[in-house]
Amino acid sequence: MTARGPAPEPSVPRDADRGSRALGNRGVLVSSASTVLFFTIIATIVAVSPGSGLVAERFFSPQNLWQSLIGSGSNPSILGAFLLNVKIFTISEIFILVLALVIAVVRGIPGPVFFPFRLVAVAYTDLFRGVPLILVLYMIGFGVPGLGLPFVSYLPDVTYGVVSLVLVYSAYVAEVYRAGIESVHESQNAAARSLGLTRWQSLRFVVLPQAIRRVIPPLLNDFIGLQKDTALVSVLGSVEAARAAQIYSASEFNYASYVVAALLFVLITIPLARFTDRLIARDKRRREAGALA
Amino acid sequence: MNERPALLLEGVHKSFGENEVLKGIDLTVAPHEVVCLIGASGSGKSTLLRCVNLVEPIDSGRIVVEGEEITADGVNANRIRRRIGIVYQSFNLFPHMTVMRNITLAPREALKQDRAEAEKSASTLLERFGLLDKRNEYPDRLSGGQQQRVAIVRALAMRPHLMLLDEVTSALDPELVAEVLAVIKELAREGMTMLIATHEMGFARDIAERVCFLDAGRILEQGPPDRIFTAPENPRTRQFLTRIIEAGRL
Numbered sequence: 001m002t003a004r005g006p007a008p009e010p011s012v013p014r015d016a017d018r019g020s021r022a023l024g025n026r027g028v029l030v031s032s033a034s035t036v037l038f039f040t041i042i043a044t045i046v047a048v049s050p051g052s053g054l055v056a057e058r059f060f061s062p063q064n065l066w067q068s069l070i071g072s073g074s075n076p077s078i079l080g081a082f083l084l085n086v087k088i089f090t091i092s093e094i095f096i097l098v099l100a101l102v103i104a105v106v107r108g109i110p111g112p113v114f115f116p117f118r119l120v121a122v123a124y125t126d127l128f129r130g131v132p133l134i135l136v137l138y139m140i141g142f143g144v145p146g147l148g149l150p151f152v153s154y155l156p157d158v159t160y161g162v163v164s165l166v167l168v169y170s171a172y173v174a175e176v177y178r179a180g181i182e183s184v185h186e187s188q189n190a191a192a193r194s195l196g197l198t199r200w201q202s203l204r205f206v207v208l209p210q211a212i213r214r215v216i217p218p219l220l221n222d223f224i225g226l227q228k229d230t231a232l233v234s235v236l237g238s239v240e241a242a243r244a245a246q247i248y249s250a251s252e253f254n255y256a257s258y259v260v261a262a263l264l265f266v267l268i269t270i271p272l273a274r275f276t277d278r279l280i281a282r283d284k285r286r287r288e289a290g291a292l293a
Numbered sequence: 294m295n296e297r298p299a300l301l302l303e304g305v306h307k308s309f310g311e312n313e314v315l316k317g318i319d320l321t322v323a324p325h326e327v328v329c330l331i332g333a334s335g336s337g338k339s340t341l342l343r344c345v346n347l348v349e350p351i352d353s354g355r356i357v358v359e360g361e362e363i364t365a366d367g368v369n370a371n372r373i374r375r376r377i378g379i380v381y382q383s384f385n386l387f388p389h390m391t392v393m394r395n396i397t398l399a400p401r402e403a404l405k406q407d408r409a410e411a412e413k414s415a416s417t418l419l420e421r422f423g424l425l426d427k428r429n430e431y432p433d434r435l436s437g438g439q440q441q442r443v444a445i446v447r448a449l450a451m452r453p454h455l456m457l458l459d460e461v462t463s464a465l466d467p468e469l470v471a472e473v474l475a476v477i478k479e480l481a482r483e484g485m486t487m488l489i490a491t492h493e494m495g496f497a498r499d500i501a502e503r504v505c506f507l508d509a510g511r512i513l514e515q516g517p518p519d520r521i522f523t524a525p526e527n528p529r530t531r532q533f534l535t536r537i538i539e540a541g542r543l
Contacts, residue, residue, distance in 0.1 A: 190381075191381065193371075195375075195398070195447070196374040196375030197403050210387075
């Protein structure tokens with residue numbers, strides 16, 4: 001190496017660094033220019049299109065956006081209604097995480113005695129992954145109250161919604177867990193069993209912690225789906241964000257309320273999506289570091 | 294033999310489907326004895342160890358550990374495994390646990406030791422094998438040799454009466470083999486009963502009181518290492534050792 005002066009690091013990466021920084025400056029200029037140009041063209045096209053004024057008024061009028069968000073007269077506030085969505089998915093998520101884990105574990109219990117349990121777990125996942133959520137909502141939300149049974153038929157609508165979401169999503173999440181459990185190499189279980197740990201201890205201390213860590217990104221992905229699907233609970237009459245938006249729209253002949261509801265859903269899923277990305281990136285870094293070690 | 298054997302195998306047969314891997318193994322290991330199993334890959338060494346640890350059920354024959362037939366019906370395999378330590382070629386440390394947790398997991402959960410007690414004996418073992426400063430590291434931060442030594446300590450933490458070592462140096466870079474073999478020698482000096490499957494002939498010669506040559510699921514020849522390595526009687530043993538010497542491994 002012929003690097004002069006105090007250069008503790010090899011000179012090649014440093015040069016490469018400087019090169020990419022120079023390129024980066026020009027890149028920023030080019031991308032800024034192209035972005036401005038691109039959106040100017042789009043904006044112009046939109047502005048001169050027939051009906052553009054109407055779209056702005058029906059979908060984006062600031063007054064309607066604001067009124068629907070906070071509520072007005074007999075129209076419920078979408079923001080307030082959205083709290084119900086948050087409540088629904090928070091409660092559902094907790095039950096889903098537990099129920100799905102139980103199903104995944106039951107599905108993996110070996111031995112002929114447990115065959116009926118495995119059968120139930122397989123049938124459950126097959127059934128509820130296949131049935132559209134809205135049908136489950138109808139069956140639970142209208143069917144169960146219609147039975148007139150003591151207690152179970154007289155619960156709030158939201159409860160039937162939560163039950164339906166838990167039933168359907170647990171089937172998906174159980175499969176995610178199962179993939180995680182199967183991705184842990186059998187030698188880990190063998191090592192635990194060789195030390196005299198029971199099957200259950202091996203599962204609890206060795207297999208599941210590794211399995212769950214690996215499936216956190218796909219789990220979060222399913223939860224983004226769940227957050228959106230809470231809107232479907234509106235079919236049971238619960239006034240959540242989507243339903244509140246519909247009420248506003250129907251009385252004011254304006255669609256800004258839908259835009260507001262949509263934005264609220266997006267706002268809450270974006271942080272979760274970014275968090276998922278970060279976890280995936282961190283796992284990748286770890287694996288690579290592990291491979292080097 | 295006037296002492297009760299630490300391990301006794303009688304007519305052990307084991308097949309995987311059509312493939313008969315063990316074809317009637319008879320073997321006795323005395324307390325404090327170190328026995329090395331040598332033989333080509335696929336001769337049945339690993340399967341033999343896995344059968345003794347009840348990882349693989351045997352088809353016929355019986356295995357007796359300290360007078361108790363462990364292959365009898367209704368024997369609690371977990372209780373037997375706590376008395377028998379096994380170390381694998383691929384370490385199999387738990388990657389999500391620190392070294393300390395790897396070692397104390399089984400004593401705490403299977404033997405119900407309290408945390409302080411388990412960590413104290415783990416520290417003693419780690420100190421003895423020069424690993425105490427690694428107690429809070431995760432396995433992927435350790436070299437292969439260190440990982441394998443931790444795996445040995447993890448097995449020792451259960452205070453086993455018998456250690457089974459399955460090719461414990463085969464996955465290691467050559468420069469890391471010595472540190473692991475030194476640990477095993479230390480165990481032998483202390484009188485640990487060991488059954489060792491190995492490709493390290495020099496090591497087998499050094500450490501073993503008896504060497505068994507396995508070929509196609511049978512013990513063809515056994516005896517003190519000096520005799521096996523210098524004057525093997527069976528032609529298959531001679532052939533095997535010739536190949537090893539040609540490969541520069543002895």
